[in-house]
Amino acid sequence: MEELPITITIFSTTRFLRLCLLISGLMLLYTTTFLVNANGVASSIGINYGQIANNLPSPQNVIPLLKSIGATRVKLYDADPRVLRAFANTGVQFVVGLGNEYLSKMSTNPEAALAWVKSNVQPYLPATNITSITVGNEVLTFNDTSLSGCLFPAMQNVHTALTNLGLDKQVTVTTAHSLAILDTSYPPSSGSFRKDLRGCITQILDFHTKTGSPLLINAYPFFAYKGNPKQVSLDYVLFQSTATTNKNNNNNNNAGGSAAAGILDPVSNLRYDNMLFAQIDAVYVAMAALGFKKSPSVQISETGWPSKGDEDEIGASPENASKYNSNLLKLVMKNKGTPMRPNTQLDVYVFALFNENMKPGPTSERNYGLFKPDGTPAYQLTGISSNTSSDDDHNKTTGGGASSSKTNTTTGSSPPDTSSTGYLSISSATVDTTCFGGRGFYLKFVFIVYLNLIQMRW
Missing domain, CATH: 1.20.58 (Methane Monooxygenase Hydroxylase; Chain G, domain 1)
Incomplete structure (x- = not known):
């Protein structure tokens, strides 16, 4: 060689x-x-934009308020034309909603679904970037049980309408569920759907998998704490615990509820330092039990904490609301997944943007907002980037930009006819791209x- x-x-x-x-x-x-x-x-942070009030800023004046906290996504629970027109050419992504009152008709009449899409979605494209439609809210656990059978056919007909109009690649279809669709949620490894809903949920999960749309879940650790403050740790629901093992909680059948700072799932051996992540993982396990182990994705479409409540609403305070939402923002911006899916992107929509003075129910229902109707903060919130604040206030909500002028607010004794309810989703999980200068x-x-x-x- x-x-x-x-x-x-x-x-x-x-x-x-x-x-x-x-x-x-x-x-x-x-x-x-x-x-x-x-x-x-x-992961992006969303904020629900409810409009059950008679003193909110006009949609035009909401735009600078959203910019002040780094908002890039909006999720409505209806298709308010005032909002959709106001946000044209802003680059903001929109999710619009079709209310429960439409389900019966939409489920049996494909032409009605097509007409709704033509009137409420198509005219605003592409100027307004509509990316998804939510068909109904918490239908499977709604008081009117007759609507349960209407949900899936309505979702199909709306999707078919989008397909016929050539919009199905741009606009997806989904629906939001209460956590009450679960039969078992603790420990998370034992999560399962209610037996009477499994057939319908299986159809919906299959639909999500085929169309690429997410499963939406409304989850409120606040309710677990309010209902049992002696057994549920406040630190645990406010994302302030250290995942301390508590073997005595294995017989507790609420979604991660515990008297300790955290819990250890006795089956999966995974540690949980907050209730929300335990609830999400319970949903993942329930999905896997029906054969959906990798898809669809799960998003938290509602979660939040009230800054004020009635005497029996223990824990409702500005301090706790600030801690809950601030700590939630920090977790999501770190792109931290749940213990069961640590590398899975987590999208969360905080409830809500404004306090809504005309919502029925206990005092807490009217005090979930990050902002008061005049655009000032309901409480101090850290973790949201502001585009208009000084360096010292870069991560604090300032309410800058929203006008409180009476000439620029919605007035009257009832909510606008065009918007009986609504939700706003914003992406404030911005990253400082000035790293190293x-x-x-x-x-x-x-x-x-x-x-x-x-x-x-x-």
């Missing part, structure tokens, strides 16, 4: 050290760029690398 000549290149110590520094710098540049990009498109740093760094490579004369 012929021997091949061996060429040995000898670097000086200075050149070798320079090369090592350049390689390390390039690795740092790649890593930080990757992390910023990864987080920038990761921002874009200018990257350009300077690359230029320095280039000069050094030339000097080394490869």
Whole structure:
């Protein structure tokens, strides 16, 4: 065998050290760029925009308020034309809703579904970026049980209407469920759907899987704490526990409820430091039991904490509302998944944007808002980026931009006819792209690398 000549290149110590520094710098540049990009498109925070009030700002005046907290997504529970027109050409993504009152007709009349889409969705595209339609809200646990059989056919007909109009690739169809669709939720590894709903839920999960739409769940740890404050740890529901093991909670049959700071699932051996994640994982397990182990995705379409309540609504306070929503924001912006699915993107919609003075029920129902109707914060909230605040207030809600002028508010003794109810979803999980000095740093760094490579004369 012929021997091949061996060429040995000898670097000086200075050149070798320079090369090592350049390689390390390039690795740092790649890593930080990757992390910023990864987080920038990761989980997003949503806020429900309810309109059951007679003193809210006009949609035009909501726009700067949303910008002040970094909002890029809006989710309505109806298809309010005032809102859709106001947000045209803003780049904000929209989810519109079809109310429960339409389900009976939509389930049996495909033409009615087509007409609804033509009137409430198609005219606003593409100026207003509508991405999804929610068909009904908590239908399977609604007081009118006759609607349960209407839900899936209505979803099918709305999707067919989108397909016929060539919009099905842009606009998906889904519906929101109460956590009450679960029969068992504790421990999370024992999660299961109610037996009487499994047939319908299986159809819906199959629909989501085929169309690529998410399963929406409304989950409120506040209700668990209010109902049993002696057994449910406040730290646990406010995302402030340390996942302390409590073996005595294994007989507790609420969604992660415990007297300890956290729980240990005795079956999966997974630790939970907050109730919301335990509830989500219970849903994942229930889905897997029906054969849906990898899809569809799960989103929390409603969760929040009231800043005020009646005497028997223990825990309703500005302090607890701030802790719940602030800690939730921090978790989502870290792109932290649940213990069962730590690498799965988690999208959450906080309830709600405004306090709504005309909502029926206990005092808490009118005090879930992050903001008062005049645009000022209902309480201090950290974790939301503001586009208009100073550096010191960069992560605090300021309410800047929303006008409280009477000439710019919705007035009257009842909610607008065009918007009986509504939800707003915003993406405030923004990432500071000025890491290590921002874009200018990257350009300077690359230029320095280039000069050094030339000097080394490869």
